[in-house]
Amino acid sequence: MRTDVEGIVRAAIEAAVWAPSVHNTQPWWFGTADHGEGGARLGLHADSERRLDIADPDGREMLISCGAALFTLRLAVQAQGWEPRVRTLPEPDRPGLLAELVLDPAARVEPGALLAVERLYRQVKERRSHRGPFKQAVLATDTLTALREEVHREGAELLLVSDTRERRALAAFTEVAEQLQRMDPEHQAEAARWAPPPGGHRHEGMVDRSYPAEDVFADPHFATRDFAQGRPWGVPEEPSAEPGITGVVALVTTRGDGRADWLAAGQGLQRMLLRASAEGLSGALHTQPLEIPELRSLIRVRLCHGGHPQVLLRLGEPTATLGTVRRRPEELTDEEV
Numbered sequence: 001m002r003t004d005v006e007g008i009v010r011a012a013i014e015a016a017v018w019a020p021s022v023h024n025t026q027p028w029w030f031g032t033a034d035h036g037e038g039g040a041r042l043g044l045h046a047d048s049e050r051r052l053d054i055a056d057p058d059g060r061e062m063l064i065s066c067g068a069a070l071f072t073l074r075l076a077v078q079a080q081g082w083e084p085r086v087r088t089l090p091e092p093d094r095p096g097l098l099a100e101l102v103l104d105p106a107a108r109v110e111p112g113a114l115l116a117v118e119r120l121y122r123q124v125k126e127r128r129s130h131r132g133p134f135k136q137a138v139l140a141t142d143t144l145t146a147l148r149e150e151v152h153r154e155g156a157e158l159l160l161v162s163d164t165r166e167r168r169a170l171a172a173f174t175e176v177a178e179q180l181q182r183m184d185p186e187h188q189a190e191a192a193r194w195a196p197p198p199g200g201h202r203h204e205g206m207v208d209r210s211y212p213a214e215d216v217f218a219d220p221h222f223a224t225r226d227f228a229q230g231r232p233w234g235v236p237e238e239p240s241a242e243p244g245i246t247g248v249v250a251l252v253t254t255r256g257d258g259r260a261d262w263l264a265a266g267q268g269l270q271r272m273l274l275r276a277s278a279e280g281l282s283g284a285l286h287t288q289p290l291e292i293p294e295l296r297s298l299i300r301v302r303l304c305h306g307g308h309p310q311v312l313l314r315l316g317e318p319t320a321t322l323g324t325v326r327r328r329p330e331e332l333t334d335e336e337v
């Protein structure tokens with residue numbers, strides 16, 4: 001456990017960059033400042049240049065991604081034994097400042113809470129998004145209850161979709177959304193900007209080792225995004241005669257649908273994904289249908305019991321671990337909150 005505040009701030013930013021983000025856009029930067037008497041302030045900012053203008057014009061997925069980074073910042077500070085004071089959306093005239101964390105040496109994590117914090121913190125760099133079928137069909141009830149609780153603690157909900165018709169409907173909506181996006185040249189151009197050709201040196205976006213070369217069929221089948229855009233890029237998959245396993249289908253939902261709700265959804269998502277990772281599980285995210293307003297509205301009305309759907313995902317035991325990249329924390333830090 002560290003006592004130097006500078007080291008704690010650095011460790012928190014180094015951890016936060018490993019949060020998941022839509023298309024690996026990493027739409028964030030961090031501000032740091034002293035806070036007197038051995039304390040510090042840490043700001044999380046959205047980088048709206050990295051918003052997906054076509055897929056995400058309102059910045060909803062950008063804020064969910066930043067929410068995931070916010071949970072990771074908080075967790076990393078707690079893992080050093082310090083309890084940060086957090087204010088989300090603290091300054092209405094600075095909408096890009098999403099959260100401010102005050103690190104005060106007098107505020108300590110309760111010793112009883114530390115084990116659970118450390119368990120999640122160990123997963124920050126281990127957690128990976130999965131794409132494709134899973135190994136195992138059924139997850140233990142206790143595990144699913146624990147995952148739901150992790151999301152709930154952050155002010156969002158994890159809705160498990162077990163009804164066969166509802167699972168099929170969500171798979172069908174994902175397929176429709178995927179095909180509509182493939183037919184739309186603006187969408188394709190935006191996706192191509194975030195899916196560089198193999199062999200490059202970019203530290204952002206969907207590099208070719210982060211997705212399978214082929215969309216392996218599962219039943220019901222949730223379409224993977226077409227990051228390779230018809231080219232022979234991606235990680236080769238073992239051919240199989242049997243359809244693969246879909247896994248547990250779930251939606252992260254919130255009661256409202258504003259910026260604070262999107263941040264809560266992102267924090268709940270990351271908390272749950274880290275817990276899943278500690279249990280040997282991964283999440284495969286499929287947010288295509290939530291990017292099409294008509295489909296999102298249909299999913300909300302028919303499947304979300306009054307909540308607003310923020311993320312659609314499958315959970316299960318991964319068949320293989322995919323790769324990813326991140327920008328360096330030094331490039332993302334400014335000495336002003």
Ligand SMILES: Cc1cc2nc3c(=O)[nH]c(=O)nc-3n(C[C@H](O)[C@H](O)[C@H](O)COP(=O)(O)O)c2cc1C
Nearest residue numbers: 020021022023024061064128129285286287288324
């Ligand atoms: C809001 C949000 C939406 C996402 N949507 C998708 C998606 O539709 N398809 C997909 O394959 N991955 C999706 N992802 C996962 C990102 O692609 C992934 O987090 C990023 O590439 C970094 O890789 P990592 O999660 O393995 O660290 C999404 C992530 C977030 C936070």
